[in-house]
Amino acid sequence: MSELHRATRADARRNHEQLLAAANQVFTEHGADASLGQIAKRAGVGIGTLYRHFPTRDSLLVATLQGSLLALVDYARALLDAKSPGEALKVWLKAYIKHATTYRGLAVCLPPLTNSASICELVKNAGTALLERAQAAGEARADIDFDDVAVMSAGVAFATQEVKEAARRKRVLALFLDSLDLR
Amino acid sequence: MSELHRATRADARRNHEQLLAAANQVFTEHGADASLGQIAKRAGVGIGTLYRHFPTRDSLLVATLQGSLLALVDYARALLDAKSPGEALKVWLKAYIKHATTYRGLAVCLPPLTNSASICELVKNAGTALLERAQAAGEARADIDFDDVAVMSAGVAFATQEVKEAARRKRVLALFLDSLDLR
DNA sequence: ACCTGAACACCGTTCAAGT
DNA sequence: ACCTGAACACCGTTCAAGT
Numbered sequence: 001m002s003e004l005h006r007a008t009r010a011d012a013r014r015n016h017e018q019l020l021a022a023a024n025q026v027f028t029e030h031g032a033d034a035s036l037g038q039i040a041k042r043a044g045v046g047i048g049t050l051y052r053h054f055p056t057r058d059s060l061l062v063a064t065l066q067g068s069l070l071a072l073v074d075y076a077r078a079l080l081d082a083k084s085p086g087e088a089l090k091v092w093l094k095a096y097i098k099h100a101t102t103y104r105g106l107a108v109c110l111p112p113l114t115n116s117a118s119i120c121e122l123v124k125n126a127g128t129a130l131l132e133r134a135q136a137a138g139e140a141r142a143d144i145d146f147d148d149v150a151v152m153s154a155g156v157a158f159a160t161q162e163v164k165e166a167a168r169r170k171r172v173l174a175l176f177l178d179s180l181d182l183r
Numbered sequence: 184m185s186e187l188h189r190a191t192r193a194d195a196r197r198n199h200e201q202l203l204a205a206a207n208q209v210f211t212e213h214g215a216d217a218s219l220g221q222i223a224k225r226a227g228v229g230i231g232t233l234y235r236h237f238p239t240r241d242s243l244l245v246a247t248l249q250g251s252l253l254a255l256v257d258y259a260r261a262l263l264d265a266k267s268p269g270e271a272l273k274v275w276l277k278a279y280i281k282h283a284t285t286y287r288g289l290a291v292c293l294p295p296l297t298n299s300a301s302i303c304e305l306v307k308n309a310g311t312a313l314l315e316r317a318q319a320a321g322e323a324r325a326d327i328d329f330d331d332v333a334v335m336s337a338g339v340a341f342a343t344q345e346v347k348e349a350a351r352r353k354r355v356l357a358l359f360l361d362s363l364d365l366r
Numbered sequence: 367a368c369c370t371g372a373a374c375a376c377c378g379t380t381c382a383a384g385t
Numbered sequence: 386a387c388c389t390g391a392a393c394a395c396c397g398t399t400c401a402a403g404t
Contacts, residue, residue: 008367008368009367009368011368011369012367012368012369015368015369017395033222035395035396036396036397036398037395037396045369045370046369046370046371047370047371047397047398048368048369048370048371048398048399048400049368049369049370051397051398051399052369053369057397062254063397084325091316108291108341111342111345112345119263139335143354144354144358147351148351148355148358149353151342151343151346151351151355152338152339152342152355152358152359154338154342155337155339155340155341155342155343155355156335156338156340157333157336157337158291158336158337158341159294159334159337159338159341160334160338162294162295163334166329170332171327171331172331172335172338175327175331175335175362176335177364178362178364179358179359179362183361188396191386191387192386192387194387194388194395195386195387196401198387218376218377218378219377219378219379220376220377220378229388229390230378230379230389230390231379231381231387231388231389231390232387232388232389234378234379235387235388240378251367258399306396354381
């Protein structure tokens with residue numbers, strides 16, 4: 001019943017919520033490229049209604065991820081008080097990369113989305129703060145910015161996604177995290 | 184006129200070649216997820232003929248890339264004589280990653296293909312030789328194998344693909360290559 | 367103001383019919 | 386042996402008609 005919803009009709013609000021819930025389910029089951037018609041059907045809503053609420057697939061995707069993205073931002077803020085700035089950065093990046101595998105195939109459509117969605121600006125700011133703190137403490141190489149780290153993280157998330165062996169996933173992740181250290 | 188083709192009909196051989204040429208063009212123009220119907224049309228062939236010659240999209244993709252993959256193998260063999268094993272590895276990995284961007288979106292469908300196509304076995308062997316030589320010379324960290332490097336390379340190719348700024352692409356690539364060094 | 371679903375354009379894949 | 390393309394099942398997206 002927030003201010004934002006005062007002017008919207010009750011059925012519209014309800015449809016919005018049911019679409020989000022359905023999308024979350026269907027994306028989880030079938031991946032980020034799941035059929036939009038299937039999502040509309042699961043929400044008990046016409047396909048046109050889905051498009052009215054979420055004009056693009058990406059807009060539906062970010063809406064679905066908003067909660068976990070905000071959690072990621074909060075996590076970053078909390079980590080700004082951690083003893084070791086370098087470790088704090090790495091711990092957060094692990095969570096950041098793990099988040100990019102929330103849905104199968106999410107890493108593939110995440111990069112373009114990173115530049116359009118406003119929530120991603122918050123995430124970027126949060127990551128930048130952690131990186132710069134680590135760099136200031138001499139615990140991360142100084143010749144990179146957070147966009148570099150974000151690009152590489154997307155790559156790691158993508159490449160890691162379909163690897164069966166947990167040991168290899170862990171090694172590749174470590175390879176990346178080690179690369180952030182000073183020389 | 185190779186031995187392999189003695190038993191096949193002349194029109195079949197011709198169709199095969201025209202499909203390859205058309206696929207190369209269309210993949211180049213529209214990316215690795217281009218329409219197969221469009222490829223068949225460009226080849227002047229029924230869609231059924233395309234499926235007869237290349238039962239899956241991946242089989243058509245690897246057939247299209249076979250020449251450049253073999254060139255990559257030759258390049259690796261030549262580099263086994265290079266003075267610096269560590270540098271040789273990195274130079275080749277740059278070419279390897281660049282190859283994964285031959286078509287837009289190729290990096291996305293490359294990983295599964297890497298395990299199925301027999302030509303990729305050759306590439307893997309070539310890369311392994313370069314990596315192990317660098318490791319033996321103490322010019323690459325010893326706690327990884329070529330599969331680790333291949334996974335990360337796929338990630339770099341994917342993540343790098345859509346980045347506009349050349350400087351950032353270069354920095355991310357360097358970040359990866361640096362990570363292979365000894366500590 | 368919002369919802370619906372038929373309509374359209376596209377795609378992948380198969381397979382009966384042809385040569 | 387090989388080729389063809391109609392047929393089928395699916396998908397994304399729009400928009401006229403309804404409430």
